[in-house]
Amino acid sequence: MADSAREPRLALVTGGARGIGRAVALELARGGYNVAVNFRSSAEAAAALVKELESLGVRAGAFQADVSNREQVEVLFKRIREALGPVGVLVNNAGITHDTLLMRMKAEDWDAVLSANLSSAFYCTKEAVRDMARAKWGRIVTISSVVGITGNAGQANYAASKAGLIGFTKSVAREYAARGITANAVAPGFIDTSMTEVLKDDVKAAISAQIPEGHIGTPEDVARAVAFFAHSGSAYITGQVLAVDGGLTMC
Numbered sequence: 001m002a003d004s005a006r007e008p009r010l011a012l013v014t015g016g017a018r019g020i021g022r023a024v025a026l027e028l029a030r031g032g033y034n035v036a037v038n039f040r041s042s043a044e045a046a047a048a049l050v051k052e053l054e055s056l057g058v059r060a061g062a063f064q065a066d067v068s069n070r071e072q073v074e075v076l077f078k079r080i081r082e083a084l085g086p087v088g089v090l091v092n093n094a095g096i097t098h099d100t101l102l103m104r105m106k107a108e109d110w111d112a113v114l115s116a117n118l119s120s121a122f123y124c125t126k127e128a129v130r131d132m133a134r135a136k137w138g139r140i141v142t143i144s145s146v147v148g149i150t151g152n153a154g155q156a157n158y159a160a161s162k163a164g165l166i167g168f169t170k171s172v173a174r175e176y177a178a179r180g181i182t183a184n185a186v187a188p189g190f191i192d193t194s195m196t197e198v199l200k201d202d203v204k205a206a207i208s209a210q211i212p213e214g215h216i217g218t219p220e221d222v223a224r225a226v227a228f229f230a231h232s233g234s235a236y237i238t239g240q241v242l243a244v245d246g247g248l249t250m251c
């Protein structure tokens with residue numbers, strides 16, 4: 001969705017080198033945004049994506065940082081500001097799973113998932129709103145999950161982090177609504193990425209049977225919802241959670 005009513009703005013996509021983040025980076029670039037791609041370990045994929053983004057006519061850069069680490073996030077934003085300017089759109093996308101049943105879940109599984117999925121959004125949003133408040137304009141889009149709404153056996157840590165992101169998003173939305181900054185969440189259902197490719201075929205078939213649309217979604221399905229919230233025309237929409245799940249939850 002092209003956003004032609006303005007100067008090119010810079011979008012930061014955390015964990016943007018692959019999966020949903022990669023699709024979001026490409027969709028935003030097609031809409032005319034310059035894009036900073038954050039990656040933790042996928043350096044080659046990030047470099048290839050930057051070339052692809054530049055071929056779409058926008059400015060882009062790849063920036064390594066573990067966003068679960070507060071100091072690294074501070075350095076990340078400093079480097080992005082120096083290279084590409086202030087961040088106008090933040091997409092909190094980076095995420096991991098360490099799935100197991102509660103009785104087997106170690107404190108390390110809990111801490112790792114909460115820091116990568118939830119604390120990362122706190123660190124990045126805190127940095128980004130400094131730029132956005134100065135510009136009196138900003139879009140924060142956070143990738144939650146339908147399991148943050150429904151819960152899921154074997155994912156107590158992941159579901160808690162994704163539910164936390166919804167409370168976080170609504171609180172930030174309230175704090176910044178009067179300053180031209182919106183905060184919304186996208187809650188994907190089952191999307192075809194490396195996060196779900198570990199599922200066995202019979203599990204995937206059982207999941208698809210539960211989805212009214214009858215199939216697992218694509219990263220591009222999620223990217224289009226992110227681009228909608230990021231658009232300058234979505235100024236009167238904040239604190240919302242949009243499920244992209246083929247009708248799985250309908251809540």
Ligand code: NDP
Nearest residue numbers: 015019020039040041042066067094095145190191193195
């Ligand atoms: P992938 O496993 O394909 O990609 C995860 C991305 O997150 C990678 O780019 C990875 O970077 C990055 N990442 C993980 N930890 C960190 C970190 N500490 N710092 C920086 N980057 C990090 O997953 P998806 O694309 O499927 O997931 C993207 C988001 O969507 C996640 O938040 C996930 O929870 C959410 N989601 C996914 C669903 C699905 O069905 N796939 C459903 C609902 C939500 P690198 O490769 O560089 O390590």
